Amino acid sequence: MVDLKAYLAVRRERINAALDAVWGENSPSTRLVSAMRYSLTAGGKRLRPILCLAAAEAVGGDSADALPAACALELIHTYSLIHDDLPAMDDDDLRRGKPTCHKAFDEATAVLAGDGLLTLAFQVLSESSSREAFRAEAWLRVIEEIARAAGYRGMIEGQMRDMDGETHGLGLKELEAMHRLKTGALIRAAVRSGAILGGGTEDRIDRLDRYGGSIGLAFQVTDDILNVEGDPSVMGKAAGTDATRSKNTYPALLGLEKSKAFAEHLIQEALGALAGFDQKSDPLRAVARYILDRRR
């Protein structure tokens, strides 16, 4: 068994160090860089980079080979939070208990900080300094996978549908499709990228893709459940906000018990996709169980 808490803490530290190193020496201390770093260091779970590194190891590869992809995924995730929080979008003042980027700086700076993080992700993915020539094709494939997942048929379309849903209401099928785009696509890209850079076979990449799709959706379902019955002091954010905003959620559409059963089903699906993987994929198994049992 994996001591998940210790594992996550060590991995988070490694990813944070790599994200710090992204800026390099002689990084200018501009307002733009301050805003980018403010949001990047605001205390995220680093779920996508952790999954990326764990997938590289699950296929027998070295997680160090996937570290630039792990960083790029977190840069993209952070940009999407900054833009989603903007007044014209979800109009949120707080994120993880801290003022959102446009509140801590201003709206124009927040738009540009998001643009900067998204662009930096692709710089990190393509920087050749420490990269062997024979891996160039694998990196091109990873860039394409991440760009597609983050793009107008992936994450960005998911945010469009989420906003439309707040005015029109979504059915169960539409809710699932929205989540699979908004968060599922990038989580799948995280495990796929790790598996590609770890040298996994196409069959292994496909299995990890299924694992990623299932835990990504399960994460959203448990998020909705926590919003109903979570402890605000543990979560670091208010509960009950979805109901007040009449947001589309699983508990609202399915009820609490069926939502829990659905999350459980998705996690079993994820664990099933890992059948045939050896103990090197135990961290992925532990993360799946953690998603089900988490309190925050």
Place this chain on the structure above:
Amino acid sequence: MVDLKAYLAVRRERINAALDAVWGENSPSTRLVSAMRYSLTAGGKRLRPILCLAAAEAVGGDSADALPAACALELIHTYSLIHDDLPAMDDDDLRRGKPTCHKAFDEATAVLAGDGLLTLAFQVLSESSSREAFRAEAWLRVIEEIARAAGYRGMIEGQMRDMDGETHGLGLKELEAMHRLKTGALIRAAVRSGAILGGGTEDRIDRLDRYGGSIGLAFQVTDDILNVEGDPSVMGKAAGTDATRSKNTYPALLGLEKSKAFAEHLIQEALGALAGFDQKSDPLRAVARYILDRRR
């Protein structure tokens, strides 16, 4: 001599066809895609893609090899216009005589359409379908060059400084530094990308880089001059707007005559950088002269 008008028209058509093909078959007809295509087809000059293709040919390469990079540059240029026009930024209602993206759609859609175009640029750059394996390294280098030019130490920082300048005022040196970031960096990346994909030597890439730096700045200087003495009916936009907004411009800082002499000097610099290039670089020479003589 090159018949520049005919050359530009043919190239524009080729680039527009390639940009249309970027969407592929089964492209969803979402509101997001509509907004992305609306701005992409709003009648741009296609200067950056034209320079990219011309640079590939100037080093003896085939412009077809650089076409994906040409498309990516226009996608990035278009995203930057959408975000710069936003209410929180320059707050423009019209661009090229048409409603800006956030006016034709709404602000949230415009933010996401810009994000979508930026992300799509890197998808196009990395798509491997019709690409030979041995070129993977060249493509990684091009992705890195474009990401750096468009990023927080390039174009995005230029937009930050442009906005700050509207409140603080800029000196001549700061004005040049701002333009070199805001538009110069991506124009240089355009000719560099073309030269890399055309198989140019490092020396040729450096010379084209100097050419790009000079014409990029010259383009801004002539833009400022046209705003003072241009014919609105030819330009398709109002003149005199910089003075009303008290924008930082070359005529305001240098006077009209010295601004014209500076533009002339920059174009001579650009033509000098092309010394030693054969007649395949004539289109680049013609574009440089056109920037000086343009009426719109």
